[in-house]
Amino acid sequence: MAQADSPKMGRPSKLTDELVEKAADYLKNYTKYGDAFPSAAGLACELGISRSTLYKWADENVYFSDMLDNINVKQERVLLANGITGEFNAAITKLVLAKHDYSDKVSQDVTSSDGSMKPVVVELVGVTNESSAEDTE
Numbered sequence: 001m002a003q004a005d006s007p008k009m010g011r012p013s014k015l016t017d018e019l020v021e022k023a024a025d026y027l028k029n030y031t032k033y034g035d036a037f038p039s040a041a042g043l044a045c046e047l048g049i050s051r052s053t054l055y056k057w058a059d060e061n062v063y064f065s066d067m068l069d070n071i072n073v074k075q076e077r078v079l080l081a082n083g084i085t086g087e088f089n090a091a092i093t094k095l096v097l098a099k100h101d102y103s104d105k106v107s108q109d110v111t112s113s114d115g116s117m118k119p120v121v122v123e124l125v126g127v128t129n130e131s132s133a134e135d136t137e
Contacts, residue, residue, distance in 0.1 A: 015057045015064065019047055023067055027074065036088065037078040037096075038071045076100045 026046050030038040033046050044051045058065040076097070083093035094104070 013057065013060060014049075014053075015061060020064065020067075022047060023064070027067060027071055030074075037075050037082075039075060040068060040071060043068075043071060072100070 023043055023046075026033055026043050027038060030042060033042060035042040040051055040054055044054050047054075054068065058068045079088065079093050079097055079100075082088040083090065083097070094102075
């Protein structure tokens with residue numbers, strides 16, 4: 001039975017062996033369920049539960065937690081492969097891959113290649129009370 005790893009008080013979990021099997025099938029055959037890539041949202045829809053319930057089950061059950069991790073790993077792999085080949089929309093791929101800590105970085109050079117543009121150096125000179133009193137006289 002796919003019950004929680006440790007006994008807890010309260011209402012018993014509705015996580016059954018059948019739901020665990022369906023979740024495993026979703027991970028292997030997500031396209032059969034109409035998804036371009038696996039996701040927690042897709043899994044929740046197929047199991048007929050909320051995403052918060054998915055994460056609650058993952059906290060209670062090591063096997064289910066591993067399954068959610070595997071969904072994220074497979075999602076990343078599918079997005080990378082299809083994003084590179086142009087199979088998926090680039091903007092959507094970039095948006096979802098940001099969840100996996102991917103980002104694009106832009107660096108700017110503040111000097112020109114010929115050296116004609118250089119940063120301005122500002123020098124701050126301290127003023128004492130005596131010198132400022134002399135300036136006002």
